[in-house]
Amino acid sequence: MKPHPYNPDLHKTGKATGGVTAYGAGSQTTRGKGRPSSKFGLGLPGHFLWTGLVLGIALLLCYIYFFPPVWAVILDGEVLGYVSQVEEVRKAVALLAESEASRIGAQVAPENSPSFVRTRPPQGAMLVTPETMAEVLSEKMEFRATGYVIRVDGQDVVALPSEEDARLVLSSLREQYVQSISGKSQATVEEVLIKENIEIVEKTVSTRMFRSKEDALRILVRGTDKIVTHIVQRGECLWTIAQANHMTVDDLRKANPQVKGDIIHEGDSLNLVVPDPYVTIQSKEKVVFTVSIPYATEVTYDDSLWPWQERVLVEGKNGQKLVTQEVVRENGQEVSRRTVDERILSYPVTRKVVRGSKQVPPMGSGQMAWPVKGRVTSYFGQRWGSFHSGIDIAAPAGTPVLAADNGMVSYRGWNGGYGRLVLIDHGNGTVTAYAHLSGYEVSVGDRVEKGQVIGYVGSSGNSTGPHLHFEVRVNGVAKNPLDYYK
Ligand SMILES: [Zn+2]
Numbered sequence: 001m002k003p004h005p006y007n008p009d010l011h012k013t014g015k016a017t018g019g020v021t022a023y024g025a026g027s028q029t030t031r032g033k034g035r036p037s038s039k040f041g042l043g044l045p046g047h048f049l050w051t052g053l054v055l056g057i058a059l060l061l062c063y064i065y066f067f068p069p070v071w072a073v074i075l076d077g078e079v080l081g082y083v084s085q086v087e088e089v090r091k092a093v094a095l096l097a098e099s100e101a102s103r104i105g106a107q108v109a110p111e112n113s114p115s116f117v118r119t120r121p122p123q124g125a126m127l128v129t130p131e132t133m134a135e136v137l138s139e140k141m142e143f144r145a146t147g148y149v150i151r152v153d154g155q156d157v158v159a160l161p162s163e164e165d166a167r168l169v170l171s172s173l174r175e176q177y178v179q180s181i182s183g184k185s186q187a188t189v190e191e192v193l194i195k196e197n198i199e200i201v202e203k204t205v206s207t208r209m210f211r212s213k214e215d216a217l218r219i220l221v222r223g224t225d226k227i228v229t230h231i232v233q234r235g236e237c238l239w240t241i242a243q244a245n246h247m248t249v250d251d252l253r254k255a256n257p258q259v260k261g262d263i264i265h266e267g268d269s270l271n272l273v274v275p276d277p278y279v280t281i282q283s284k285e286k287v288v289f290t291v292s293i294p295y296a297t298e299v300t301y302d303d304s305l306w307p308w309q310e311r312v313l314v315e316g317k318n319g320q321k322l323v324t325q326e327v328v329r330e331n332g333q334e335v336s337r338r339t340v341d342e343r344i345l346s347y348p349v350t351r352k353v354v355r356g357s358k359q360v361p362p363m364g365s366g367q368m369a370w371p372v373k374g375r376v377t378s379y380f381g382q383r384w385g386s387f388h389s390g391i392d393i394a395a396p397a398g399t400p401v402l403a404a405d406n407g408m409v410s411y412r413g414w415n416g417g418y419g420r421l422v423l424i425d426h427g428n429g430t431v432t433a434y435a436h437l438s439g440y441e442v443s444v445g446d447r448v449e450k451g452q453v454i455g456y457v458g459s460s461g462n463s464t465g466p467h468l469h470f471e472v473r474v475n476g477v478a479k480n481p482l483d484y485y486k
C-alpha cells in the first residue's frame with residue numbers, strides 16, 4: 001500500500017468539517033443580525049448589506065468545499081490532469097527515469113519534465129490517482145541517452161548502450177545468417193556481406209531507440225521486433241488464416257518461409273508479421289556436385305540381318321562430371337546461380353549397335369484371309385473423337401488368330417495399349433498387326449503362311465473385352481483393312 005492513497009471520501013470529510021462550521025456560523029450571524037433589523041424598520045439598507053455579505057461568505061465557503069485547490073500536471077504546455085497529491089507524482093517521475101536507465105543500461109536525462117501548478121480544476125474536470133498520472137507520464141515523457149546507434153544507409157535504426165554491443169549485434173547478424181543458409185545446402189559459404197552502408201555512431205538519442213541485443217538483431221532482420229503468431233486450428237488453411245488477419249497469402253508465405261507448399265498442420269505456429277528487413281544480407285556460396293553425362297548411340301546397318309534384329313557391339317555407359325556453381329542469395333533467397341567450373345571425372349562410352357537392314361522379300365499373295373471368326377464391332381476411322389487405326393472383331397477368348405497372308409513375324413511381345421501384339425511383314429512395305437492377344441504361336445523371324453495360327457484372342461492391353469484389333473499398314477501408314485477384302 002502507498003502511504004497516502006488518494007481517497008475522495010476522506011478528502012470530502014476533511015473539508016466538510018470546516019464547511020459545516022462555516023455554514024453554522026453564517027446562519028447564526030444571519031439570525032442574530034436579522035432580529036434587530038426587523039425591530040428598527042428604518043435600517044433597511046443595512047439589513048440588505050449584511051444579508052448579502054453573509055450569503056457571499058457562505059457561497060465562497062461552499063465553493064471551497066466543493067472545489068478545493070488541486071495540482072495541475074502540465075507537460076509540454078498540455079494539462080495532463082489534476083491530482084490532489086503532488087509528492088507521489090514527483091516520486092513516480094524519478095522512478096521512471098531510474099527504470100528507463102536500467103532498461104537501456106545507460107544514464108538518461110529527461111527531454112521534457114512535468115510542471116505542477118496549484119489551481120482549481122475547471123468545471124467537470126476529474127481528479128486522477130497518482131498511479132494513473134504516473135502511467136500517463138511514462139507514455140508521454142521522453143528521455144535521452146547517449147548510446148551507439150546502428151545506422152543503415154543514413155537512417156538511425158536502433159541504439160545500444162555500448163559500442164561493443166552494437167558490434168556484437170552486427171557480427172551475430174552474419175553468424176545467424178550463415179547458420180540459416182548452411183542448413184539449406186551442403187554449400188560452402190565464401191562471402192557474406194551486407195549490401196547497405198552500415199555505421200555505428202555515438203549519439204544522444206531518445207531512449208525509445210534503445211533495444212536489447214536480441215531485439216536489435218530482430219529489428220535489422222525483420223524490420224520490427226513485434227511478434228504476432230497464430231496457432232493453426234483444425235480445418236484451417238493458408239487462405240483462411242490470411243483472410244482472417246487481413247493479409248495476402250503471399251505475405252503470409254513471406255512471413256513463414258518454413259512452410260513448404262500449402263502444407264500446414266494443426267498446432268503449427270505461424271508468424272503474422274510480414275518481414276520488412278532494414279538490411280540485405282548477400283552471400284556467395286560454392287556448391288559442388290556431380291552430374292552424369294548421358295552416352296550417345298551409334299547405329300550401323302547390316303543387310304544380312306532382318307530389321308527387327310539388333311546386335312550390341314559396345315554397351316553404353318554414362319560419364320560423370322564435377323560441377324562447381326556459385327550461388328548468390330539475398331536474405332536467404334537465391335538470386336543467381338552460375339557454373340564456374342566443370343571437370344570431367346569419366347567420359348561416357350558410346351553404345352554401338354548393328355541393326356538389320358535386310359528387306360523382307362515380297363511374300364504376300366495380295367489377297368488377305370479373315371484373321372479370326374467373329375463379328376466386326378468397330379470400324380476403321382474416326383471413332384468418338386479419335387482415330388481408330390484398325391478394326392475390332394469380337395470373338396471369345398482363346399479363339400485362334402490366323403495370319404492374313406504369307407509373311408515373316410517381325411514383332412512379338414507386349415506393346416502398351418496393344419497388349420500382346422504380333423506384327424507380320426508381308427514384304428513390299430505391307431505389315432499386318434494383331435493386338436490384345438491372350439497367347440502366341442509364333443516367334444520373331446518365323447515364316448508364316450496365310451491362314452496359319454499365330455496366337456489367340458484375348459483382352460490384353462487397353463481392351464474392354466475379348467476381341468482382335470486388326471490393322472493393315474503400308475509403309476507405316478494405317479489403311480482400312482476392309483479395303484483388302486473386296
Ligand atoms: Zn481396336
